Amino acid sequence: MTVNSDGLSAQQIAQAVAGGKLSALDATEAALARIAKYDSVLNSFTDITADRARAKARAVDAAIAAGQKVGPLAGVSFAVKNLFDVKGLATRAGSKINRDLAPSPRDATLIERMEAAGAVLVGALNMGEYAYDFTGENVHDGPSRNPHDPTRMTGGSSGGSGSTVGGALVPIALGSDTNGSIRVPSSFCGVFGLKPTYGRLSRARSFPFVASLDHLGPLARNVGDLALAYDAMQGPDADDAACTTRPVEPVAPLLAKGVDGLRVAVAGGYFQKNVFPEAIEAMARIAKALNATRTVEIPEAARARAAAYVITTTEGASLHLDRLRQRPNDFDPAVRDRLIAGAMVPAPLVDRAQKFRRWYRARVLELFQSVDVIIAPATPCIAPKLGQVTFTLDGVELPVRANIGIHTQPISFIGLPVVAVPVPLEPMPIGVQIIAAPWREDIALRVAHALERMGAAAAPAPRGLS
Amino acid sequence: MAADPLDDYIDAVAKALALPVEEAWRPAVRANLEVSLRLARLVDEFPLPDETEPASVYTA
Numbered sequence: 282m283t284v285n286s287d288g289l290s291a292q293q294i295a296q297a298v299a300g301g302k303l304s305a306l307d308a309t310e311a312a313l314a315r316i317a318k319y320d321s322v323l324n325s326f327t328d329i330t331a332d333r334a335r336a337k338a339r340a341v342d343a344a345i346a347a348g349q350k351v352g353p354l355a356g357v358s359f360a361v362k363n364l365f366d367v368k369g370l371a372t373r374a375g376s377k378i379n380r381d382l383a384p385s386p387r388d389a390t391l392i393e394r395m396e397a398a399g400a401v402l403v404g405a406l407n408m409g410e411y412a413y414d415f416t417g418e419n420v421h422d423g424p425s426r427n428p429h430d431p432t433r434m435t436g437g438s439s440g441g442s443g444s445t446v447g448g449a450l451v452p453i454a455l456g457s458d459t460n461g462s463i464r465v466p467s468s469f470c471g472v473f474g475l476k477p478t479y480g481r482l483s484r485a486r487s488f489p490f491v492a493s494l495d496h497l498g499p500l501a502r503n504v505g506d507l508a509l510a511y512d513a514m515q516g517p518d519a520d521d522a523a524c525t526t527r528p529v530e531p532v533a534p535l536l537a538k539g540v541d542g543l544r545v546a547v548a549g550g551y552f553q554k555n556v557f558p559e560a561i562e563a564m565a566r567i568a569k570a571l572n573a574t575r576t577v578e579i580p581e582a583a584r585a586r587a588a589a590y591v592i593t594t595t596e597g598a599s600l601h602l603d604r605l606r607q608r609p610n611d612f613d614p615a616v617r618d619r620l621i622a623g624a625m626v627p628a629p630l631v632d633r634a635q636k637f638r639r640w641y642r643a644r645v646l647e648l649f650q651s652v653d654v655i656i657a658p659a660t661p662c663i664a665p666k667l668g669q670v671t672f673t674l675d676g677v678e679l680p681v682r683a684n685i686g687i688h689t690q691p692i693s694f695i696g697l698p699v700v701a702v703p704v705p706l707e708p709m710p711i712g713v714q715i716i717a718a719p720w721r722e723d724i725a726l727r728v729a730h731a732l733e734r735m736g737a738a739a740a741p742a743p744r745g746l747s
Numbered sequence: 748m749a750a751d752p753l754d755d756y757i758d759a760v761a762k763a764l765a766l767p768v769e770e771a772w773r774p775a776v777r778a779n780l781e782v783s784l785r786l787a788r789l790v791d792e793f794p795l796p797d798e799t800e801p802a803s804v805y806t807a
Contacts, residue, residue: 480806493802584793587786594783602764609767618772622779625760630787635801637790642802683782 286311291357291452291506295399298341298356305341305356309334309401312358315450316403319746325425325435325444327363328370328405334358337401353509355399359453362439363405364412365389365497366486374488375408375438377421377611378604389486390521391455391497391514398513403451406441410613412457412490413597413620414438415465415685416665420613424667428470428743429709433664436469436685438462439500443470446500448743453501453510457487459494460589461659461689467500467701468712469664472740473507473729474500478525478719479696482511485520491596492523493635494589494693502740504730507700508533511722532723536730543724545573548657548716551582552688555674557662559711563704567656567713570737571728577652580644585691588634588641594623595631642695649718654728658688659701659712689714698722700729702738710741753777 284303286294297303313331320326341355361367364374366385373379392402407425409417417440418424425440427433428448435444439456443466446454456463458476467474475498482497489495499510515529547568556564567573579585598605598620605624609617648655661684662672671678692699692714698721701712715732717725732738757776761768768776 584789587789591787606765618775619779621776622783625780626783632801634790636795636799638802639800640795
């Protein structure tokens with residue numbers, strides 16, 4: 282057992298474990314040691330499941346010793362946003378209120394599938410309260426911190442997921458994305474994030490936010506690991522009413538197909554407004570690498586973002602109505618006041634937003650008859666400073682929180698699959714969205730893989746940890 | 748007497764839904780509601796055919 286697992290990808294760890302060069306227990310102890318050493322800076326974990334992790338790792342090692350076949354993630358440590366049910370933990374979803382829930386009797390489906398592939402859960406991760414957040418700040422648990430500059434935001438709401446993968450504490454984390462909550466922290470923390478097609482991955486036994494828009498997905502430091510985790514988690518699940526009945530469609534074997542023959546376009550109009558120079562630079566680099574010279578206009582994107590906002594605030598309010606009545610002072614006041622306002626939006630306006638969603642979906646799907654991939658900024662800027670309330674763009678002062686997700690919301694609104702790829706700018710990375718047609722995660726991941734091989738996209742080593 | 752017409756609406760809906768809105772929260776609730784209604788109007792003013800189906804049961 283001579284292999285040091287620090288810095289290894291999930292694929293490398295799994296190969297070393299399966300090949301007897303590294304024990305799953307040693308790999309797990311190394312992850313726990315990294316967490317113990319660095320999480321006092323990052324504040325990415327809210328729960329560390331060390332005993333469970335060691336037991337699982339020993340079981341993987343025992344299976345290998347017995348000559349049994351182990352899965353493609355054997356011995357790979359992973360962690361989950363704390364809205365996933367973890368057996369034995371109350372699913373806090375970033376809140377104070379949910380800490381009073383009974384411990385979960387069973388893991389979320391996606392945790393079960395990751396562990397069935399040999400992965401080892403090491404803990405649960407910090408997040409914005411009830412996922413109604415783009416900053417990664419949390420009034421109850423403190424902010425998760427950016428691994429490249431701990432004075433900056435991680436982005437949210439999957440802030441701990443971005444932080445811990447960006448900090449290389451674990452190779453894979455799971456998050457959720459309703460309006461951008463995987464793609465925003467991926468951008469700010471400089472990692473790859475996959476928001477699959479709406480309905481692709483089961484949400485069973487995770488705490489919801491907006492049923493119409495909620496997605497779950499992985500974050501990782503390279504595309505191969507992202508695909509490995511995604512493949513392990515695919516498949517129908519009767520426990521999630523929105524989960525597809527499509528069979529598993531593995532993407533890992535397709536990554537090396539490259540981008541030849543794929544038609545790539547840059548999102549114009551709305552997606553080229555309200556962006557800082559770093560987002561323009563990142564888009565230019567990715568467009569050049571993909572030889573994307575065509576621009577397409579996603580129709581009515583501003584209205585799509587508005588409709589996503591309306592559906593989010595009203596469905597979120599509906600979800601939390603009883604908690605707002607009974608425990609209003611136990612919410613983050615900013616979340617509470619948004620949710621109360623959401624409860625007051627008249628119903629016909631919500632219905633119109635859902636009707637507009639179907640209209641918009643049809644128009645955008647027409648675009649995919651002539652393009653395979655659309656690229657767009659993941660965030661308008663690099664990670665703002667923690668606590669920063671406004672930023673100034675073209676001489677205009679704008680609220681940070683309301684503008685972080687302007688480029689992600691019109692895409693998740695109709696459930697399109699997206700890989701957020703990190704562009705390693707100095708001093709801070711920033712992400713670009715690789716957007717494909719519904720159910721074509723394979724195309725988005727192939728493009729991301731090609732960008733990684735060209736060096737245009739990469740997860741930088743954490744600069745804020747020493 | 749309410750200072751803003753939206754305050755009357757907030758009072759009425761809060762009562763109908765049995766939602767507490769303390770005075771200290773009111774400015775933030777009003778500000779959020781103004782944003783929500785402004786964005787909802789953007790959707791509302793977009794003409795759609797009467798036959799348009801909502802996407803509340805959604806398949807990508």
